[in-house]
Each structure stands twice: as structure tokens, then as C-alpha cells.
Amino acid sequence: xxxxxxxxxxxxxxxxxxxxxxxxxxxxxxxxxxxxxxxxxxxxxxxxxxxxxxxxxxxxxxxxxxxxxxxxxxxxxxxxxxxxxxxxxxxxxxxxxxxxxxxxxxxxxxxxxxxxxxxxxxxxxxxxxxxxxxxxxxxxxxxxxxxxxxxxxxxxxxxxxxxxxxxxxxxxxxxxxxxxxxxxxxxxxxxxxxxxxxxxxxxxxxxxxxxxxxxxxxxxxxxxxxxxxxxxxxxxxxxxxxxxxxxxxxxxxx
Amino acid sequence: xxxxxxxxxxxxxxxxxxxxxxxxxxxxxxxxxxxxxxxxxxxxxxxxxxxxxxxxxxxxxxxxxxxxxxxxxxxxxxxxxxxxxxxxxxxxxxxxxxxxxxxxxxxxxxxxxxxxxxxxxxxxxxxxxxxxxxxxxxxxxxxxxxxxxxxxxxxxxxxxxxxxxxxxxxxxxxxxxxxxxxxxxxxxxxxxxxxxxxxxxxxxxxxxxxxxxxxxxxxxxxxxxxxxxxxxxxxxxxxxxxxxxxxxxxxxxxxxxxxxxxxxxxxxxxxxxxxxxxxxxxxxxxxxxxxxxxxxxxxxxxxxxxxxxxxxxxxxxxxxxxxxxxxxxxxxxxxxxxxxxxx
Numbered sequence: 001x002x003x004x005x006x007x008x009x010x011x012x013x014x015x016x017x018x019x020x021x022x023x024x025x026x027x028x029x030x031x032x033x034x035x036x037x038x039x040x041x042x043x044x045x046x047x048x049x050x051x052x053x054x055x056x057x058x059x060x061x062x063x064x065x066x067x068x069x070x071x072x073x074x075x076x077x078x079x080x081x082x083x084x085x086x087x088x089x090x091x092x093x094x095x096x097x098x099x100x101x102x103x104x105x106x107x108x109x110x111x112x113x114x115x116x117x118x119x120x121x122x123x124x125x126x127x128x129x130x131x132x133x134x135x136x137x138x139x140x141x142x143x144x145x146x147x148x149x150x151x152x153x154x155x156x157x158x159x160x161x162x163x164x165x166x167x168x169x170x171x172x173x174x175x176x177x178x179x180x181x182x183x184x185x186x187x188x189x190x191x192x193x194x195x196x197x198x199x200x201x202x203x204x205x206x207x208x209x210x211x212x213x214x215x216x217x218x219x220x221x222x223x224x225x226x227x228x229x230x231x232x233x234x235x236x237x238x239x240x241x242x243x244x245x246x247x248x249x250x251x252x253x254x
Numbered sequence: 255x256x257x258x259x260x261x262x263x264x265x266x267x268x269x270x271x272x273x274x275x276x277x278x279x280x281x282x283x284x285x286x287x288x289x290x291x292x293x294x295x296x297x298x299x300x301x302x303x304x305x306x307x308x309x310x311x312x313x314x315x316x317x318x319x320x321x322x323x324x325x326x327x328x329x330x331x332x333x334x335x336x337x338x339x340x341x342x343x344x345x346x347x348x349x350x351x352x353x354x355x356x357x358x359x360x361x362x363x364x365x366x367x368x369x370x371x372x373x374x375x376x377x378x379x380x381x382x383x384x385x386x387x388x389x390x391x392x393x394x395x396x397x398x399x400x401x402x403x404x405x406x407x408x409x410x411x412x413x414x415x416x417x418x419x420x421x422x423x424x425x426x427x428x429x430x431x432x433x434x435x436x437x438x439x440x441x442x443x444x445x446x447x448x449x450x451x452x453x454x455x456x457x458x459x460x461x462x463x464x465x466x467x468x469x470x471x472x473x474x475x476x477x478x479x480x481x482x483x484x485x486x487x488x489x490x491x492x493x494x495x496x497x498x499x500x501x502x503x504x505x506x507x508x509x510x511x512x513x514x515x516x517x518x519x520x521x522x523x524x525x526x527x528x529x530x531x532x533x534x535x536x537x538x539x540x541x542x543x544x545x546x547x548x549x550x551x552x553x554x555x556x557x558x559x560x561x562x563x564x565x566x567x568x569x570x571x572x573x574x575x576x577x578x579x580x581x582x583x584x585x586x587x588x589x590x591x592x593x594x595x596x597x
Contacts, residue, residue: 046488049492050491051488051491051492071491071494071495071496072494073494074494075492075493075494076494079492080488080489080492082485082486082488082489082492085485085486085489086485087484087485088349088351089484089539090534090538090539091484091539095539095540096484096485099481099482099484099485099493100493102478102479102481102482102493102494102495103493103494105478107475107476107477107478108475148485155493155494
């Protein structure tokens with residue numbers, strides 16, 4: 001068991017944004033969170049990343065309440081990639097990835113071989129080793145996203161949480177990023193907008209609607225016309241591609 | 255691709271050069287003035303006072319060097335260093351290039367405290383000008399802190415609360431000056447507000463030096479946490495930084511450093527804003543390099559500015575804040591211009 005939520009609730013100003021979600025992530029697999037804007041995907045991820053404190057319920061990592069872990073201990077296990085994170089600082093790709101070693105270093109411990117190795121591995125995993133000296137503001141959207149994923153990987157996490165990592169990327173970069181996430185030897189939870197991409201790259205899906213979990217299961221179980229209509233309010237037909245047997249969602253107009 | 259001139263230089267070399275520059279600028283500050291005193295006299299004075307040597311010196315020269323110029327230069331160095339370090343910390347924490355030590359309302363509060371002592375006579379002579387300024391600075395920080403927390407505590411809220419607090423305290427200062435001050439007092443207030451190293455003596459050094467050094471050490475212990483703020487507070491938290499604790503510690507630290515310096519020398523503008531940007535241009539963005547560089551460059555800058563304030567106009571001492579702004583603003587413009595080309 002890795003991350004799990006039990007009847008988790010959280011909201012802002014009396015408005016519930018996450019409303020009684022119970023969900024267990026399967027080790028080593030990729031879980032996709034789908035749902036319309038405001039359905040609670042980002043909020044749930046932020047709660048799982050311990051960036052917000054649950055109002056009620058409990059989130060566990062290996063059956064331990066994550067609120068009982070120190071921030072540093074938690075950050076060595078679980079890494080989080082924000083949506084659209086950026087900086088004004090003139091940092092190189094390598095500088096950015098080095099930041100991921102923060103939870104592994106004390107205030108006085110010098111940069112060591114293990115840190116350097118973790119950074120090199122992370123850069124290689126995302127295919128940015130040849131661009132490690134490039135400056136952040138010279139990177140394309142896809143390169144930035146990869147640098148941020150490398151930063152998260154430099155934490156050497158066993159769980160990786162990603163909030164809409166494909167937002168504002170062109171289709172080629174969307175495919176590249178998600179294929180990368182799928183390949184990584186970690187448990188990942190990914191919030192996604194695009195249902196076809198979710199079907200393509202996730203082992204399991206969880207559909208959220210108004211802060212509640214509607215259903216969770218394999219893409220075949222979750223991506224049905226009924227669930228899509230209930231969650232998104234859109235009529236759709238779901239077919240298997242004659243080419244490779246994968247699920248394809250077609251949206252019906254009118 | 256990186257273009258910081260000193261980013262790859264050997265640290266030991268840079269540190270040696272920086273400290274040599276600092277010592278030289280302080281020696282120059284002790285040498286230059288209405289009475290020019292040779293550098294060897296300064297070295298001998300320091301030897302006599304600190305290391306028990308027995309050089310024979312002109313008593314007047316030795317007195318001027320030791321009692322007036324050296325204490326003044328050391329306080330200028332501490333003040334410049336502390337303000338620059340505070341600026342680095344605030345720009346990182348608030349992720350805003352315009353953040354500087356006075357953004358939290360510190361100088362405005364200090365000025366109100368100072369005029370209350372100077373003009374209204376609060377404390378009946380028992381409270382010094384410095385004490386009043388320090389108390390005013392703390393009051394302003396408290397008010398701004400409450401405002402910021404009450405409005406949600408994000409970095410934009412801290413800045414807005416600081417603006418509101420500054421406006422309020424500046425208005426109070428103006429109110430007191432306009433209603434209660436005579437012309438002589440108004441001139442005194444104006445001088446103090448622009449920074450005045452004139453009355454500085456050794457007891458001020460024993461406050462300024464520990465504050466600057468302790469502040470610097472605490473900041474260095476948080477250098478990695480400050481690096482992690484580059485992508486915002488949530489990213490820092492996701493990388494294991496205790497964001498709330500770091501913020502509380504470092505805001506309190508910059509507040510205490512700035513309040514202490516403002517209490518001693520008045521509010522000297524521009525150092526806390528400009529030096530961090532200039533230093534970033536030299537050594538890059540990593541705080542383990544940025545903080546020590548800011549400390550030294552800030553110190554040297556203010557010592558040199560103080561020398562200029564004494565020699566620029568014959569027979570007259572300018573407020574040092576006027577000099578820092580006169581030279582800081584064009585330097586800042588140059589940095590911005592070159593930074594654009596470096597991109």
C-alpha cells in the first residue's frame with residue numbers, strides 16, 4: 001500500500017472542494033484523476049502532497065498518517081509537480097534539478113556524490129542531460145515541464161504526484177510527458193483533462209465530480225458514456241480503436 | 255550559457271578579495287575627511303588600540319581615527335551588509351524583485367518613533383532617538399504582521415500590508431512634523447530620515463556588529479530553504495521545507511536587523527533593494543553565494559557612500575541616503591540594462 005485517503009474532506013470558506021474521498025493508490029501503477037474544472041482534482045493532489053491540511057479524514061502513506069511525518073521525511077518519499085510553476089530567478093536546468101535534493105541535505109552538509117548522481121539520473125530519465133546548462137527562461141513549455149519532473153525525481157521519491165502536467169503543451173509534448181511518466185519506476189498520481197490521454201497512459205482512473213469520487217477502476221470501467229455524462233455533462237460514445245484496441249472517447253454534439 | 259562573472263571563480267579567492275576590499279574601504283573611510291590622515295597612521299592606531307603596540311602618534315589624529323571615523327565606518331559596513339542581506343531574504347521569500355527591508359513598514363514606523371521622541375518629547379528624555387526609532391519599527395512590524403496574517407498571509411498580502419502600514423506611519427510622521435515641529439526640528443527630522451552616520455560611536459558598533467553577523471549566520475543556515483522558494487512556497491513545501499517556520503524566523507530576523515540599523519543611523523534607502531540585484535548579477539542566484547556576497551558588497555557600498563557624503567560638498571556632510579540613491583539609481587539602471595542584454 002502506498003498513498004491512501006480515507007473519507008477526506010477539505011474546503012475553502014465553507015465551500016467543500018474535496019468531499020469525503022476514499023481512494024487507495026496501487027503501488028507501481030499510474031492513477032489518473034479526471035473530472036471537470038473545480039471537481040477537486042488539484043485540491044485532492046495538494047492534500048496528498050501535504051501542501052494543505054485535511055479538514056477531516058486521514059491520508060496515509062504505508063498506513064501511517066502523513067500529518068505525523070516530518071516535512072523532510074515526507075519529501076524524500078513523495079514528490080509533487082505543480083501545474084504551471086515558474087520562476088523569475090535566472091536558474092539553469094541543473095540548478096532547478098539540484099533543488100530536488102533539498103530534503104536529503106542538512107543545512108550544513110556539503111553537496112556530495114549521491115546528490116550529484118541523483119541529479120544526473122533524473123536529468124537522464126527526462127532526457128534533458130544535454131540541456132543541463134540551459135537557462136530556465138530559455139526553455140520551451142515542454143522542456144520546463146521535463147525539468148520540473150526531473151526536480152521531483154531528484155528527490156528520489158517512490159510516489160510522484162503531477163497536477164495537469166500536459167496543460168498548455170502541444171500534442172507531441174503531451175504524449176512525450178505522459179509516456180515519460182508511465183515509464184518511470186514510481187507510483188504516480190496524475191490529474192488530467194484529456195480523457196483519451198488518460199485512457200492511453202493510466203493503469204487506473206478515478207473520476208471526481210463536485211469534490212466527490214464518482215467511480216474508480218480500469219479505464220474500461222470508468223470511461224463509460226454514463227460516467228462521462230454524469231461527471232462532465234457531455235454525451236460521448238466510447239469505442240475500441242480498430243488499430244491497437246485502445247479506448248477512444250468520441251464526443252457527440254447536439 | 256550562464257553569464258555571472260564570478261559564478262565559477264574560486265570561492266577562496268573571491269572571499270579573500272572581498273574581505274581585502276572591505277578592509278581597504280574602511281581604511282579609506284578613516285583616512286579621508288576634512289583632515290586627511292595617512293593610511294600608516296590608521297594602521298598604527300588600530301595596532302595601538304587593539305593589539306597593544308606602542309607607536310607614537312599625534313594624539314589628535316589618533317583620536318579622530320579611533321573615536322570618530324573608524325566607529326563610523328564599521329557601523330556603516332554593518333548597516334550596509336545587514337540591509338543587503340535583508341533585501342536578499344525578502345526578495346526570495348516574497349518572490350518579488352521590488353521587495354526590500356523597508357517594504358514591511360519598518361522605516362516608516364521607525365520615523366514615527368523617532369519624531370515622537372525628537373519633537374513631541376515622548377519618554378521625557380529617558381528614551382533615546384535610537385530607542386524611539388527601534389520601538390516604532392517594532393510597532394510597525396507588529397501591525398503589518400497582523401494585517402498580513404488577517405488577510406491570508408500570502409506574499410502579495412504581506413506586500414500590500416506593508417504598503418498600508420508604511421502609508422499610515424508616514425502620515426503620522428508628517429502629521430507630527432506639520433503640527434508640532436519648528437523649522438529647526440523639521441530640518442533635523444529630514445536629515446535623520448535620509449540616514450545620518452554623524453553621531454555614531456563605539457557603543458553603536460557593539461550593537462550593529464553582532465546584529466549583522468548573527469543575522470548573516472542565521473540567514474546562511476536557511477540558504478537552501480531560500481533557494482527552494484524559487485518556485486514558490488508550495489514548491490518549497492513539497493521539497494521538504496517547513497515553510498511557515500522558515501517564514502516566521504526569516505521575517506523576524508530581517509525585521510530585527512533592519513529595526514536595529516534604522517535605530518542607529520536612520521533609514522538609508524536603496525541599499526536593500528539595489529545591492530541584492532547587483533550581487534545576483536555577479537554571483538548568480540544560489541543563496542549560499544548570494545548572502546555572503548551581499549553582506550560584503552552592501553558593507554563596502556555604504557562605507558564608500560559615507561566617504562562621498564563627507565567629501566562631495568566642501569564644509570558640509572550630506573545625508574548618506576542621498577548619496578546611496580544618487581549613485582544607486584544609475585547603477586541599478588545600468589544593471590537592468592545589461593541584464594536585458596545578457597538574456
